[in-house]
Amino acid sequence: xxxxxxxxxxxxxxxxxxxxxxxxxxxxxxxxxxxxxxxxxxxxxxxxxxxxxxxxxxxxxxxxxxxxxxxxxxxxxxxxxxxxxxxxxxxxxxxxxxxxxxxxxxxxxxxxxxxxxxxxxxxxxxxxxxxxxxxxxxxxxxxxxxxxxxxxxxxxxxxxxxxxxxxxxxxxxxxxxxxxxxxxxxxxxxxxxxxxxxxxxxxxxxxxxxxxxxxxxxxxxxxxxxxxxxxxxxxxxxxxxxxxxxxxxxxxxxxxxxxxxxxxxxxxxxxxxxxxxxxxxxxxxxxxxxxxxxxxxxxxxxxxxxxxxxxxxxxxxxxxxxxxxxxxxxxxxxxxxxxxxxxxxxxxxxxxxxxxxxxxxxxxxx
Amino acid sequence: xxxxxxxxxxxxxxxxxxxxxxxxxxxxxxxxxxxxxxxxxxxxxxxxxxxxxxxxxxxxxxxxxxxxxxxxxxxxxxxxxxxxxxxxxxxxxxxxxxxxxxxxxxxxxxxxxxxxxxxxxxxxxxxxxxxxxxxxxxxxxxxxxxxxxxxxxxxxxxxxxxxxxxxxxxxxxxxxxxxxxxxxxxxxxxxxxxxxxxxxxxxxxxxxxxxxxxxxxxxxxxxxxxxxxxxxxxxxxxxxxxxxxxxxxxxxxxxxxxxxxxxxxxxxxxxxxxxxxxxxxxxxxxxxxxxxxxxxxxxxxxxxxxxxxxxxxxxxxxxxxxxxxxxxxxxxxxxxxxxxxxxxxxxxxxxxxxxxxxxxxxxxxx
Numbered sequence: 001x002x003x004x005x006x007x008x009x010x011x012x013x014x015x016x017x018x019x020x021x022x023x024x025x026x027x028x029x030x031x032x033x034x035x036x037x038x039x040x041x042x043x044x045x046x047x048x049x050x051x052x053x054x055x056x057x058x059x060x061x062x063x064x065x066x067x068x069x070x071x072x073x074x075x076x077x078x079x080x081x082x083x084x085x086x087x088x089x090x091x092x093x094x095x096x097x098x099x100x101x102x103x104x105x106x107x108x109x110x111x112x113x114x115x116x117x118x119x120x121x122x123x124x125x126x127x128x129x130x131x132x133x134x135x136x137x138x139x140x141x142x143x144x145x146x147x148x149x150x151x152x153x154x155x156x157x158x159x160x161x162x163x164x165x166x167x168x169x170x171x172x173x174x175x176x177x178x179x180x181x182x183x184x185x186x187x188x189x190x191x192x193x194x195x196x197x198x199x200x201x202x203x204x205x206x207x208x209x210x211x212x213x214x215x216x217x218x219x220x221x222x223x224x225x226x227x228x229x230x231x232x233x234x235x236x237x238x239x240x241x242x243x244x245x246x247x248x249x250x251x252x253x254x255x256x257x258x259x260x261x262x263x264x265x266x267x268x269x270x271x272x273x274x275x276x277x278x279x280x281x282x283x284x285x286x287x288x289x290x291x292x293x294x295x296x297x298x299x300x301x302x303x304x305x306x307x308x309x310x311x312x313x314x315x316x317x318x319x320x321x322x323x324x325x326x327x328x329x330x331x332x333x334x335x336x337x338x339x340x341x342x343x344x345x346x347x348x349x350x351x352x353x354x355x356x357x358x359x360x361x362x363x364x365x366x
Numbered sequence: 367x368x369x370x371x372x373x374x375x376x377x378x379x380x381x382x383x384x385x386x387x388x389x390x391x392x393x394x395x396x397x398x399x400x401x402x403x404x405x406x407x408x409x410x411x412x413x414x415x416x417x418x419x420x421x422x423x424x425x426x427x428x429x430x431x432x433x434x435x436x437x438x439x440x441x442x443x444x445x446x447x448x449x450x451x452x453x454x455x456x457x458x459x460x461x462x463x464x465x466x467x468x469x470x471x472x473x474x475x476x477x478x479x480x481x482x483x484x485x486x487x488x489x490x491x492x493x494x495x496x497x498x499x500x501x502x503x504x505x506x507x508x509x510x511x512x513x514x515x516x517x518x519x520x521x522x523x524x525x526x527x528x529x530x531x532x533x534x535x536x537x538x539x540x541x542x543x544x545x546x547x548x549x550x551x552x553x554x555x556x557x558x559x560x561x562x563x564x565x566x567x568x569x570x571x572x573x574x575x576x577x578x579x580x581x582x583x584x585x586x587x588x589x590x591x592x593x594x595x596x597x598x599x600x601x602x603x604x605x606x607x608x609x610x611x612x613x614x615x616x617x618x619x620x621x622x623x624x625x626x627x628x629x630x631x632x633x634x635x636x637x638x639x640x641x642x643x644x645x646x647x648x649x650x651x652x653x654x655x656x657x658x659x660x661x662x663x664x665x666x667x668x669x670x671x672x673x674x675x676x677x678x679x680x681x682x683x684x685x686x687x688x689x690x691x692x693x694x695x696x697x698x699x700x701x702x703x704x705x706x707x708x709x710x711x712x713x714x715x716x717x718x719x720x721x722x723x724x725x726x727x728x729x730x731x732x
Contacts, residue, residue, distance in 0.1 A: 165663070165664065165706060166664070167664065167667070167706065167708060170662070170664035170667065171664065171667040171668075173664075174662075174664060174665050174667055174668035174672060174676070175667065175668045175669065175672065214641065216641070216662075217640035217641060217660075217661075217662040217665075217702070218640065218641055218642060218643040219643075219679070220662070221641070254620070254641070256622075256623045257622045257623060257641055257642065257643070274583035274584065275580065275582070275583060275584055275587070275620070275623055276584060276623065277584040277585075277623070294583075295583075296536070296540075296582075296583040296586070297531070298531065298532070298533060298536035298537065298539075298540060299540050299583075301533070301536065301537040301540055301541065302537070302540035302541045303541065306540060306541065310540070313585070336583070340531060340533065342533060
């Protein structure tokens with residue numbers, strides 16, 4: 001694959017802990033319902049899966065936020081449940097209700113039958129990656145992603161999002177840890193294969209979303225989430241088809257207590273939610289990882305001036321980033337979780353401008 | 367008030383970091399829907415508020431779990447939203463839907479009108495405390511409780527439990543911190559008054575539930591939750607009508623990242639959820655506080671044998687408790703959150719027996 005030179009490589013450089021003239025920023029779920037143009041494309045597509053499985057639509061919505069805001073990375077528009085769907089669990093999205101899996105893993109037989117999916121069933125994702133890369137034409141890098149083995153297992157056992165206590169999946173974990181380990185082993189292999197295929201199709205960085213790792217007890221997190229994230233990372237290709245290093249990002253929502261252990265993962269970037277103090281996280285993790293985060297998405301409901309002030313505070317919490325030659329502690333600005341559908345788009349504008357202006361100004365301090 | 371001598375004071379001794387022959391255990395929400403006898407009383411009462419406001423029924427359900435299990439403390443049966451109800455916000459419980467407040471604080475005018483409630487409106491709570499004390503007749507001590515100022519504010523602004531992002535209350539926090547601070551100041555005074563009246567009526571320990579502190583960003587937690595919990599603690603009476611010290615427990619769900627700061631609170635016990643490693647928490651907090659927790663309530667869905675093994679693991683995580691004269695590090699066994707309504711009662715039996723047996727045995731190790 002021959003690719004145009006990247007015009008803006010600040011995100012990739014910051015992932016690899018190299019100095020950048022300002023702090024790069026992108027937002028989890030930046031292509032989404034808070035944008036009227038997204039809703040328009042979604043309406044044309046008819047359904048969420050109609051949107052996610054159509055290469056042209058997926059390309060269109062991935063690029064929409066970049067046309068509005070000076071974001072430093074694009075992220076593939078897709079859903080973490082494409083993998084369980086390809087495994088035959090039957091994904092659908094009921095209007096206003098979140099995801100549903102028609103055939104959740106409720107018994108030993110279902111768990112025994114689970115297999116790593118045929119990647120051909122996910123061809124639409126890899127085609128979208130290639131299509132988005134072409135459409136980006138080197139403006140900013142493209143991030144591919146997957147749910148973590150544990151987070152996928154949560155949905156695969158429950159059959160959807162939980163009421164709030166993940167009763168089904170945790171019952172299996174405590175009663176039948178053997179079944180849970182079998183699911184997680186299949187998931188880890190599937191996620192590694194899935195991300196490698198995204199890399200082969202052109203993803204320039206990959207992110208593992210452990211959205212529900214924080215629901216686990218200490219010890220259970222290490223055994224049922226972290227160990228399988230580690231397995232995924234061990235299975236990932238280091239470089240893309242153009243020979244460039246592909247940075248790996250791991251984000252565990254609610255994982256702040258396990259930062260020390262996550263700091264030992266074989267990845268480049270740790271994503272942090274808003275409960276984490278960035279200065280303390282930096283002191284704890286050291287310069288071995290870039291840190292990504294961590295504004296509370298609810299801060300975007302305040303006025304644009306207040307949003308800018310909150311953004312500056314997050315930058316100051318991280319402190320002066322590495323500015324010399326070689327590698328050091330770097331920061332990638334993001335929210336601590338996905339952007340809310342209720343966010344006014346002009347507040348995002350204020351956020352991105354404040355991050356760029358203030359972080360550039362921080363670098364001029366002696 | 368003249369009270370019978372306590373037959374079992376292990377809970378109060380452990381709260382005050384004194385040695386006990388075994389680790390005391392009680393369970394958050396131990397009087398509740400997992401017990402068929404609770405459901406029977408609830409049916410007689412007609413509604414949740416009918417149950418909570420009737421002194422005889424409240425006494426009955428508070429004692430039910432003690433008749434089944436060898437628990438070391440009773441906790442007042444009530445709801446944290448009694449205080450907003452007394453403030454005039456209009457509490458109701460729709461069947462299967464959780465609490466609703468008819469008049470949430472949606473604008474500046476409503477916030478300005480908010481007042482510390484007339485405690486006479488909460489007389490039914492204090493009467494229940496006195497009635498339960500009489501019914502207990504010294505078997506075990508009685509714990510009174512309240513929601514934290516922040517946690518009450520969450521419901522008071524949202525009008526109920528949140529969809530999941532506490533959008534209303536966080537919007538106010540980020541847009542109008544002045545309004546949020548006014549609500550929290552009124553709440554702090556109300557909670558202190560409320561707990562003092564429970565102490566006067568006979569509560570032998572008090573607990574502040576900061577159930578939603580963990581939803582806050584770092585900095586916001588310190589400013590909008592911790593500061594007001596501190597204010598409550600500063601306003602509390604130190605001793606009950608019988609002259610005995612009344613231990614104070616603070617529990618912030620999802621607060622593990624802020625343990626250092628919570629360790630500086632003027633309270634006796636910190637409650638911990640299941641994400642916290644007890645050994646690390648003990649090392650961090652030192653012997654200045656007793657620690658209460660922290661089994662994942664979902665562990666109770668496993669077999670009784672597995673439940674017992676998980677309970678032993680929690681005890682071992684805390685390690686050998688203080689065993690000599692004077693004060694030192696002590697542990698009170700509990701779940702990391704309220705018990706699930708889906709818990710089989712005989713699994714609770716297995717839990718309580720395992721805690722008592724194993725913790726007594728741990729004290730015989732040289």
